[in-house]
Amino acid sequence: MPKRGNSKQSMELEERILGLVKLGEFLNDIGQENSQKNPIVETAQLHNGWFTEDNILFAIRQWAQALTRENIEKWLQPYSFSKTENKTVAIIMAGNIPLVGFHDFISVLVSGHTALVKLSSNDKILLPYFAKKLVEFESGFSEKIQFSEEKLTGFDAVIATGSNNTALHFEHYFGKYPNIIRKNRNSVAILSGEETPAQLEALAGDIFRYFGLGCRNVSKLYLPEGYDFDPFFNGMFTWKEIINNDKYINNYDYNKAVYLMSNINLLDNEFMLLKEDSNFSSPISVVFYEFYRDRNHLENVLKEKEEKIQCIVSNNEAENHVTFGKTQSPALWDYADGVDTLQFLLNL
DSSP: OOOOSSOSSOOOHHHHHHHHHHHHHHHHHHHOTTSOOOHHHHHHHHHOTTOOHHHHHHHHHHHHHHOSHHHHHHHHTTSOOOOOOOOEEEEEOOOSSTTTTHHHHHHHHHTTOEEEEEOOTTSOSHHHHHHHHHHHHOGGGGGTEEEOSSOOOSOSEEEEEOOHHHHHHHHHHHTTSOEEEEOOOEEEEEOOSOOOHHHHHHHHHHHHGGGGOSTTSEEEEEEETTOOHHHHHHHHGGGGGGGGSHHHHHHHHHHHHHHHHTTOOOEEOSSOEEEEOSOSOOOTTEEEEEEESOHHHHHHHHHHTGGGEEEEESSOOSTTEEOTTOTTOOOTTOOGGGOOHHHHHHTO
16 A cells, blocks of 8 residues: 655655666666667567667667756756655556656656556566666665556556546546546647758658657658658658568558558558548558648647647747657656646645
8 A cells, every 4th residue: 555644764855866867877878779788678678569679778868868967957947846745646657668657757756756656568667677776776765666556546646648548537537636647649740841851861760769659759741732752751761671570560561451442542662651631640650641831820720739739840949849850859848748747746
């Protein structure tokens, strides 16, 4: 049963920060491409065929870069940590990409609360391993981290991530608690036709990293009328080896067959499919696209649909826009769905 009230062993904010900094240094060691292969990477890869070594190491490197003292202090600077009461926060994690719930996990810990974690069956290896390391670096975390495979009880607040369908169940079961409940979101890219080859190659990473399974993956393109697809496909070519993954090629072959049997027009470069479609959420190996005439009108349309969009890739430095190649490298202060997780936790 999770503990409530003040922890027997109170951790100061500086201790919590130091633990995360040490974890970041440890992640950096693992993430180095020339380092000795870590058994935990191989174990996670065997557990989930979508978690390739390359993708696991990429995720680890992104967190290593985020968890520097400079970044952590910049993240925490706007907040007040004067409250000391420890609450237990249940975190129900998704498992679509490696360490997808890691930000929620460290947010709960750095806020001084206890994390009660229910892992996805698809991602059960990495977080417990790194949580154990975190306790080794700062022993005070030992009372702040709990994993449960049973029905969650004894918590004060909930952070849950899932599909639109699971979100309905989350709202039913956890609606009476302070909560953050996340649903399906997708990311889009707005192209002008003037992108450089380097920008289009970077966009390929936004599309193909994690096989497109993340909410920050670009699944929809907005293109100016008369767009020339040749430069786009040239940029995508840097990821051509993705077709050698058995799980990916099975999805590519299946989706291609379904569309062709339905006489749907496709653009196909033999490892990805482009389909003209007004929806946001495309199947694996497929990217939807839609033409636009007026950029300002498009921006207004996307504003009206912002609850379905995680981020927008473009050359525009507006709010919620990110540059090409950066969707999978969010900063600590880039909150999912635009909801300030840390402020939510500090207000409990």
